[in-house]
Amino acid sequence: YKMVKGDEYTLESVRASLIRQEDTIVFNVIERARFPLNSPTYDQHYASIPNFSGSLFDFILNQTEDIQAKMGRYINPEENSYEENLPVSLVPHYNFSQFLHPTAASVNINKSIRKVYFHEMLPLFVTSKDDGNYAQTATSDLSLLQAISRRIHYGKFVAEAKFKESPHDYEPLIRAKDKKSLMKLLTVKSVEDIVVKRVEKKAMVFGQKVSLDHDVKGKYKVDPAIVSRLYLDWIIPLTKDVEVEYLLRRLD
Numbered sequence: 001y002k003m004v005k006g007d008e009y010t011l012e013s014v015r016a017s018l019i020r021q022e023d024t025i026v027f028n029v030i031e032r033a034r035f036p037l038n039s040p041t042y043d044q045h046y047a048s049i050p051n052f053s054g055s056l057f058d059f060i061l062n063q064t065e066d067i068q069a070k071m072g073r074y075i076n077p078e079e080n081s082y083e084e085n086l087p088v089s090l091v092p093h094y095n096f097s098q099f100l101h102p103t104a105a106s107v108n109i110n111k112s113i114r115k116v117y118f119h120e121m122l123p124l125f126v127t128s129k130d131d132g133n134y135a136q137t138a139t140s141d142l143s144l145l146q147a148i149s150r151r152i153h154y155g156k157f158v159a160e161a162k163f164k165e166s167p168h169d170y171e172p173l174i175r176a177k178d179k180k181s182l183m184k185l186l187t188v189k190s191v192e193d194i195v196v197k198r199v200e201k202k203a204m205v206f207g208q209k210v211s212l213d214h215d216v217k218g219k220y221k222v223d224p225a226i227v228s229r230l231y232l233d234w235i236i237p238l239t240k241d242v243e244v245e246y247l248l249r250r251l252d
């Protein structure tokens with residue numbers, strides 16, 4: 001039976017989870033890239049859904065998070081919703097370990113993640129065409145957005161593990177609200193470099209054509225350089241923003 005303690009989280013176990021989450025993200029990028037942009041998916045005027053103002057994507061997001069909230073998805077402190085004012089969970093709560101400081105729940109940067117995803121990330125790995133598969137497209141976007149959000153907000157766990165390892169280094173910076181020095185203190189450039197290289201390799205391995213006759217060389221389903229760029233330019237920097245935001249509230 002699981003204790004409500006949270007000492008199963010260590011910097012090592014948290015980093016191991018980030019590595020596993022790379023698989024989900026890389027695979028979901030490949031899945032989304034099966035479809036072109038399909039811009040009507042995001043067009044509020046195209047959808048005109050009765051009693052709903054928003055795009056097809058907005059509708060799928062809203063309805064999916066609604067049903068997942070009712071089934072308890074957001075009871076897990078590792079999960080953060082895109083929608084606000086979701087219904088309460090209707091099912092018995094599992095006792096998730098309380099590793100994080102209680103203010104963790106107030107750190108949610110999904111609005112920024114959503115903006116960056118649609119405006120900067122997505123256009124890099126889809127063609128600008130339209131094949132009519134709007135519901136499938138929106139569903140793929142949502143799976144990928146949920147995986148990216150989970151990874152970025154895992155920064156809370158990384159930050160807590162780091163804080164617990166050296167509270168005396170973090171406390172004065174938190175009290176001084178010194179974001180810049182906090183950012184510097186939590187940054188481990190060598191780890192970032194390895195992450196970026198590894199996701200590029202995962203994009204090669206997961207994105208190759210597999211054949212029983214011979215190795216199919218050359219073309220990958222998604223350009224591995226783009227996958228590493230997603231991490232370098234957005235996923236890692238946003239994870240670090242979450243770490244700083246979490247730490248700033250750590251002594252409240």
Ligand SMILES: O=C(O)C(=O)C[C@]1(C(=O)O)C=C[C@@H](O)C=C1
Pocket residue numbers: 015018158186187188189191192195235236237239240
């Ligand atoms: O592994 C860490 O120490 C993290 O803080 C995570 C992470 C990342 O996003 O991958 C972010 C900041 C560090 O500079 C290194 C890596």
